[in-house]
Amino acid sequence: MLLELQNVHVHYNKIAALQGVSIQVEEGDFITLIGSNGAGKSTTLRAISGLEKPSSGEISFRDQAIHHLTPDRILKLGIAQVPEGRRIFKDLTVEENLQLGAFTRSDKVAVRRDLDAVFGHFPRLLERRNQLGRTLSGGEQQMLSIGRALMSDPTLLLLDEPSLGLAPIVVEEIAKILCDINGKGVAIVLVEQNADLALELARHGYVLETGSIALQGDADSLARNEHVKTAYLGI
Amino acid sequence: MELFLQSIINSFIQGGFFALWAVGLVLVFGVMGVVNFAHGELVMVGAYTIWLLHSQYGMGYIPALGMAILLVLLIGLFMERFLFRPKREDPLGGLINSIGVLFILQVAALIVGGTGPAKQVAPPFSGTLIIEEIVRVPYQRLFSIAVCIAALSLLWFFLTKTKLGWSLRAVALDREAAALQGININRTSMIAIGVSGALAGLAGALMAPISNIYPHMGHNVIITAFIVTIVGGIGSLPGAVFASVLYAFLHTFITAYFSGTIATMSGLLIMVLVLIVKPTGIMGRRISE
Numbered sequence: 001m002l003l004e005l006q007n008v009h010v011h012y013n014k015i016a017a018l019q020g021v022s023i024q025v026e027e028g029d030f031i032t033l034i035g036s037n038g039a040g041k042s043t044t045l046r047a048i049s050g051l052e053k054p055s056s057g058e059i060s061f062r063d064q065a066i067h068h069l070t071p072d073r074i075l076k077l078g079i080a081q082v083p084e085g086r087r088i089f090k091d092l093t094v095e096e097n098l099q100l101g102a103f104t105r106s107d108k109v110a111v112r113r114d115l116d117a118v119f120g121h122f123p124r125l126l127e128r129r130n131q132l133g134r135t136l137s138g139g140e141q142q143m144l145s146i147g148r149a150l151m152s153d154p155t156l157l158l159l160d161e162p163s164l165g166l167a168p169i170v171v172e173e174i175a176k177i178l179c180d181i182n183g184k185g186v187a188i189v190l191v192e193q194n195a196d197l198a199l200e201l202a203r204h205g206y207v208l209e210t211g212s213i214a215l216q217g218d219a220d221s222l223a224r225n226e227h228v229k230t231a232y233l234g235i
Numbered sequence: 236m237e238l239f240l241q242s243i244i245n246s247f248i249q250g251g252f253f254a255l256w257a258v259g260l261v262l263v264f265g266v267m268g269v270v271n272f273a274h275g276e277l278v279m280v281g282a283y284t285i286w287l288l289h290s291q292y293g294m295g296y297i298p299a300l301g302m303a304i305l306l307v308l309l310i311g312l313f314m315e316r317f318l319f320r321p322k323r324e325d326p327l328g329g330l331i332n333s334i335g336v337l338f339i340l341q342v343a344a345l346i347v348g349g350t351g352p353a354k355q356v357a358p359p360f361s362g363t364l365i366i367e368e369i370v371r372v373p374y375q376r377l378f379s380i381a382v383c384i385a386a387l388s389l390l391w392f393f394l395t396k397t398k399l400g401w402s403l404r405a406v407a408l409d410r411e412a413a414a415l416q417g418i419n420i421n422r423t424s425m426i427a428i429g430v431s432g433a434l435a436g437l438a439g440a441l442m443a444p445i446s447n448i449y450p451h452m453g454h455n456v457i458i459t460a461f462i463v464t465i466v467g468g469i470g471s472l473p474g475a476v477f478a479s480v481l482y483a484f485l486h487t488f489i490t491a492y493f494s495g496t497i498a499t500m501s502g503l504l505i506m507v508l509v510l511i512v513k514p515t516g517i518m519g520r521r522i523s524e
Contacts, residue, residue: 049415075417087412089405096401103402104417152417 001063002027002187003048003079003156008057008067010043017043019211020057025156025189030182032190032198032219034232035208041191042084044208045158048189049081050074061156076104080154084161084191086145090134094125097133097144101151111151118147121177139170146177156187163194175201195232199223207232240370242491243484248376250483251383255438256460257467257475258390259431265407265470266427269319269329273336274460275453276344277307277432281439282448283344286354289443296359296444303440304433310340311432315424323420337453344450353447360444379441386437387476390430394472403427407470455499462502466509468516478517 003025010018018040025031033041046052048059050071059067061077069077080101089097098118102111119126122143128136136144142162149157159178163171171194178201182188192198198219199205205222207215215222222228256278263271284303288294294302314336322328348354358375365371394400405413406423414420438456446452463482467474482502489498509516 051411051414070419071411071414072417072419075415081415083412083415087409087415089408089412091408092401092404099398100401100405100413100416100418103398148416 001025002029002061003189004058004060005044005048006058006060008044008047008054008059010040010047010052011055016211017052018047018054021208021211021213023189023206023213025187027155028182028185028187029204030178030188030190030202031204031206032192032202033206033208034192034195034198034228035214036232037193038210039208040211041208042160043211045081045083045160045189045191048074048158049079072104075152078153078155079158080149080152080156081158082142082145082149082160082162084164086138086141088133088136088141088144088148091132093130093132094136094144095129097148098125098151101148102153104152110153114151114153118150121150121180122147139166139173142166142170142174146174150181154186156189157181158189158191160191161193162190163192163197171197195228199228199233237369238491242487244370244372245491246484246487247480248372248380249487250480251380251387252438252442253459253463253479253483254387254476255383255434255441256456257463257479258387258472259434259438260457260460261464261470261472261475262403262427263431264464265472266403267315267319267323267329267424268326268410269322269333270326271314271428271431272330272333272457273314273340273453274333274431274435275456275458276337276340277310277435277453278439278442278456279344279448279450279453280310280340281307281436282443282446282452283348283354283439284436285440285443286356286448287347289359290354290356300437300440304436307436307439308429308432311428311435312425315428319428320421320424341450341453348448348450353449355447356443358444373445375444379445382437382441386434390434390472393430399426458499459502462506464516465506466516468518471516471518474516474518 001024005021005023007020007022008018009016009020021044033044035041043052047054050069054067058065061079066074098115105111124140125143125147133144162174175197178188190198190202199222202219205219206213207228215225260271260274263269281303284306285299288299288302289296318332319329322332360374360378363371363373364377394404402418403423403426406418406420410420463478464475467478486498486502489501
């Protein structure tokens with residue numbers, strides 16, 4: 001098992017955000033967490049990356065407990081996150097942003113190769129490599145955020161609402177790239193409000209409702225589930 | 236005319252010092268989110284180190300300058316590790332801790348140097364450069380401005396050309412996103428306050444031979460540093476350097492033609508006006524985005 005969350009609880013002050021979430025991700029897997037606003041999707045990803053400390057429960061990566069580690073240590077183990085709202089460094093250039101994604105790596109040749117690979121995925125970033133992050137469009141900023149996460153050469157990529165606020169054509173482009181990345185063996189956990197898209201891309205899905213898992217299963221069977229259809233797919 | 240030309244030269248030298256004071260404050264505020272009220276006292280400790288080691292114990296000026304940098308750097312690291320880090324999520328707590336350090340260092344200076352008149356250090360670089368019998372620049376001041384410019388250039392190079400420098404800027408821009416890139420926030424904070432402390436120690440060591448040394452000399456430093464960081468735009472290093480030179484001109488000319496007190500009052504007035512009219516300063520950006 002690549003990543004396993006066992007009965008994870010997270011509290012903000014005294015308010016429970018996660019109330020016993022259990023998730024399993026295999027090597028090379030593609031899973032999605034869907035659910036409405038405030039269901040705990042982002043909190044789950046934040047807990048995996050070490051930005052929130054679980055009040056109880058366990059998170060393990062390749063059978064090693066990681067829930068007590070700081071975010072930089074977790075990144076080094078191979079878990080990268082594309083955070084909600086992109087969070088690129090707006091006063092740094094595109095290339096500086098990407099280089100910071102590889103901050104912990106010392107093998108310059110491999111970093112160079114991955115930089116070229118990111119520019120291969122996102123040719124528009126290559127055109128704008130010396131521009132400041134703040135001059136990019138929303139879609140380009142999302143690409144930069146994904147590219148930055150890829151620069152750490154992750155085994156597991158967490159994405160928080162990558163489609164939010166983007167034009168459908170850009171969403172399609174990003175979806176295609178996520179499939180490519182997954183095809184190269186990187187496991188993906190995708191958090192989305194756009195459940196149509198998420199269930200189309202992922203192999204397994206979890207439905208989060210008020211801080212716990214309401215449903216889980218194959219993406220296809222979830223997409224046919226009556227409850228999911230009415231609540232999340234708008235059919 | 237002579238006074239005018241002389242004031243221009245003096246403004247640049249003064250501006251170098253202002254910038255050296257301010258960038259350390261900006262760096263710590265940007266990366267750690269702490270307003271370090273003891274920053275002026277760190278400069279004071281640098282000056283006292285020169286007085287003690289160079290004037291009292293006869294150590295060479297340059298080795299003593301190195302010791303001043305090292306000592307203040309270590310004080311900075313101590314402050315981050317034991318006073319600011321436990322208050323990471325509480326900027327007010329960090330600020331209050333820094334005010335505590337301010338008083339402790341002032342008292343320490345009194346214990347080391349005793350009371351009595353302000354101390355002075357004989358300039359190790361004697362002589363004066365005289366240009367056309369009009370402008371006079373003591374070699375000590377030329378040395379100071381050269382070192383100021385070298386130190387600021389080095390800092391600029393570090394922040395814009397090295398990956399470690401980018402990581403400091405990344406933490407200042409978005410601490411959480413920086414942590415997600417594998418940047419260790421504690422380590423970055425240590426680097427920021429280490430650089431800030433080294434610059435403060437250097438500034439104090441450079442000031443020692445050309446100004447009075449007394450326990451409260453940091454007062455003027457922190458007021459000036461606040462004025463130029465606010466006018467320049469809080470968190471903007473280029474803004475702080477630019478504002479330092481501007482303010483140095485204003486301060487030097489008003490001091491030359493009126494008085495030093497009016498000069499500082501004008502500076503504070505400008506700071507208040509900037510806060511009312513354009514709170515983001517000359518080069519600052521809106522924080523909310």
